[in-house]
Amino acid sequence: MDDYKSIVSYQTQDHGYIRIKLRQLLDEQQVTRNKLRTLTGVKYGVINRYYQAERVQMVDLDFPAKACCVFGCEISDLLEYCPQPETRPENE
Numbered sequence: 001m002d003d004y005k006s007i008v009s010y011q012t013q014d015h016g017y018i019r020i021k022l023r024q025l026l027d028e029q030q031v032t033r034n035k036l037r038t039l040t041g042v043k044y045g046v047i048n049r050y051y052q053a054e055r056v057q058m059v060d061l062d063f064p065a066k067a068c069c070v071f072g073c074e075i076s077d078l079l080e081y082c083p084q085p086e087t088r089p090e091n092e
Helices: 022-029 033-040 044-052 062-071
Strands: 017-020 079-082
Touching: 022 044, 022 062, 033 044, 033 062, 044 062
Parallel strands: none
Antiparallel strands: 017 079
8 A cells, every 4th residue: 555645635745637638639630529519429518628628627438438439549649647737737
């Protein structure tokens, strides 16, 4: 158990963050948010939140699974763990 870093109570440092990379993926594939809505059946508002990387506090695994299926990609193409919170961009 000593090999693991505890994040429960008395936390003295940030644990990093998850960077959402949907915008980059859509730009690379030249797919619009509306087209992704049609392909996945996910509401445009949900896709737009992920696209703008705003107000996403919890991830419903259904959307990333559908996006990975549509694009034939891995979850790491959509989400990335960033352990260095001091380098977190303003809009993420």
